[in-house]
Amino acid sequence: xxxxxxxxxxxxxxxxxxxxxxxxxxxxxxxxxxxxxxxxxxxxxxxxxxxxxxxxxxxxxxxxxxxxxxxxxxxxxxxxxxxxxxxxxxxxxxxxxxxxxxxxxxxxxxxxxxxxxxxxxxxxxxxxxxxxxxxxxxxxxxxxxxxxxxxxxxxxxxxxxxxxxxxxxxxxxxxxxxxxxxxxxxxxxxxxxxxxxxxxxxxxxxxxxxxxxxxxxxxxxxxxxxxxxxxxxxxxxxxxxxxxxxxxxxxxxxxxxxxxxxxxxxxxxxxxxxxxxxxxxxxxxxxxxx
Numbered sequence: 001x002x003x004x005x006x007x008x009x010x011x012x013x014x015x016x017x018x019x020x021x022x023x024x025x026x027x028x029x030x031x032x033x034x035x036x037x038x039x040x041x042x043x044x045x046x047x048x049x050x051x052x053x054x055x056x057x058x059x060x061x062x063x064x065x066x067x068x069x070x071x072x073x074x075x076x077x078x079x080x081x082x083x084x085x086x087x088x089x090x091x092x093x094x095x096x097x098x099x100x101x102x103x104x105x106x107x108x109x110x111x112x113x114x115x116x117x118x119x120x121x122x123x124x125x126x127x128x129x130x131x132x133x134x135x136x137x138x139x140x141x142x143x144x145x146x147x148x149x150x151x152x153x154x155x156x157x158x159x160x161x162x163x164x165x166x167x168x169x170x171x172x173x174x175x176x177x178x179x180x181x182x183x184x185x186x187x188x189x190x191x192x193x194x195x196x197x198x199x200x201x202x203x204x205x206x207x208x209x210x211x212x213x214x215x216x217x218x219x220x221x222x223x224x225x226x227x228x229x230x231x232x233x234x235x236x237x238x239x240x241x242x243x244x245x246x247x248x249x250x251x252x253x254x255x256x257x258x259x260x261x262x263x264x265x266x267x268x269x270x271x272x273x274x275x276x277x278x279x280x281x282x283x284x285x286x287x288x289x290x
Contacts, residue, residue, distance in 0.1 A: 036065025146171030164190035
């Protein structure tokens with residue numbers, strides 16, 4: 001049975017640990033794998049992208065494969081062809097399919113009918129590939145994952161949800177601080193709070209994301225609601241002395257994060273962005289090898 005990667009729940013803690021170890025190896029030697037030689041991967045983008053598109057496209061190329069980038073309006077999906085038919089056809093052409101889209105349900109339908117691995121590059125509900133990069137960054141900085149404390153402050157969005165699902169599988173304690181009306185449903189051992197100071201207290205990493213996501217620009221009052229959740233120096237000072245600041249980018253400096261934190265000495269944001277490439281290469285290698 002084809003193994004997909006839609007929410008992160010598909011991988012066990014041991015599999016995640018091995019994947020992150022392999023990602024570190026691929027980071028040390030970017031030409032260490034030719035897992036996709038002679039194969040193509042379809043990358044479907046219904047939203048604009050910088051990190052996701054470039055990291056996946058470069059990653060497929062470095063694995064020896066060909067990335068076929070399909071933008072919104074370039075497939076018959078935009079003219080009414082069904083998700084099922086699209087999955088059946090693409091499965092005859094490519095070794096894997098990556099999708100960056102809005103609603104999560106069409107991705108699930110695509111995976112149900114595809115005979116090749118399907119990777120969630122981003123949906124409104126989940127962003128699991130981002131969390132792989134986050135965990136690789138934490139492992140690099142602290143040389144461990146088990147027992148680390150990660151605090152997420154801001155909108156209870158797809159990144160927060162994926163952190164709650166995936167990070168505890170490798171022993172990371174996750175606390176999410178967000179206004180009650182924006183809070184995601186609690187998952188497993190993760191805590192959902194309304195007080196950012198409580199969430200950040202003693203944390204090894206403090207994470208934030210944009211207050212208003214792409215396509216949600218008309219969300220009335222959301223910025224005002226999230227003002228107390230800005231990641232600034234006083235909030236970061238509540239974390240552990242060696243704490244790092246994380247952001248999945250793009251950043252709106254002065255809204256969810258200050259310039260002093262984003263570009264400051266505790267920022268691991270740029271390592272985090274780079275690690276998308278290495279973690280996703282390890283993921284693709286794992287999926288196509290099954």
